[in-house]
Amino acid sequence: MAKFVPYKNYFYNRLHGMSSLVVTSVGTEQSSPGFVHGPEVRTFHTLHFCLKGSGILRMNTLEHDVGVGDLMLIYPKVKVYPRADRQNPWELIWVGFNGADARLLTSAIGLSPTSPVVRTDPLNRQRIIQAFNAVYYARGDRPSQIVAMTGTLYALLSLLMELSGNPFPYTSGQEYIDPACDFIALNFHRSITVEEIARHVGVSRSCLYRAFINNLSQSPQEYLTSYRIKVSCSLLEQGNLPLKEIAYRCGFSSSLYYSKVFKSVMGVPPSEYQMRCNPE
Secondary structure, eight states, X not given: OOOOOOEEEEEEOSOOOOSSOEEXXXXXXXXXXXXXXXXXXXXXXXXEEEEESBEEEEETXXXXXXXXXXXXXXXXXXXXXXXXXXXXBOEEEEEEEESTTHHHHHHHHTOBTTBOEEXXXXXXXXXXXXXXXXXXXXXXXXXXXXXXXXXXXXXXXXXXXXXXXXXXXXXXXHHHHHHHHHHHXXXXXXXXXXXXXXXXXXSOHHHXXXXXHHHHSSOHHHHHHHHHHHHHHHHHHHOOSOHHHHHHHTTOSOHHHHHHHHHHHHSSOHHHHHHHHOOO
C-alpha cells in the first residue's frame, strides 16, 4: 500500500466582519488512511476540492462518494462525517466562508444540502486549483488581506458558476430580502425588532424568517446583528472613536453588550480589533 504522509496547512481568520461574504478559513490537507472528521457541526460553509485520493461524505442519513476532481460542500449547522478512504485517502484544498451570499452562490454552482458533491471536467481542474490557491495565498488577518481573500473567493465562485453552466437560482421569498435589508441599512442604529422589519416588508415574522433562511442561511436577527458588527468594524478601523460611541451608533444598548456580541462574532474583543487595525 502506498505511504501517505498526513499534513495540514491552514489559516483561520478571526476578524470576519463583512456580512455579504467573507473567508473564515482556508487550507490544504492530506488525510491519514481512514481518518474521520467528526461527527462535527460547523458554523460556516466549507468548500473542498479533491486533489488526490478519495473518501466519503456522510451528511444527515446519506453518504456521498468523493473522488479526484470533485467539489464537496459542507454546510453549517449540519452534522457531518467526512471519512478518507482506507486505501487511497484524499488530499484536499478547501476554503471556509460565511455571509448572506453564501447559500445563493453555492446553489448557482449546483450544490445543495441533498447534492453536496459535484464532479468537475478534467479539462478545467487546473484552473479550479489555481483559483483555490489564490484564496490561500491571499490569507492574512490585516483588513486589506481579509478583503483580498474575499475578492479571490468571489473569483473562485464566479469560475465555478461559469463552468457549471447552471441558471442563477431563484428561491422562495427572494422578493422580501432586498426591502428588508434596505430597511436594516437605514435603521440599524435604532433599537429595531424583527417584527418591525416584517411590518415594513408587509409579511408576517414567520414568513420573513423563512425567506431569510432560504435565501441567506441566517435569520433576520442574525443578519441585523452581523450588519451592525460590520458597520462597527468600519468605525473601529478609523481608530478615533471610543467603544461606547461606536456601540451607540450601531444600535447596541450598551458598550458591554456590544463587546460581548462582537467577540462572539469576530472571535476577539472590539478593543483588540481596534488595536490591530491601528497599530501605531
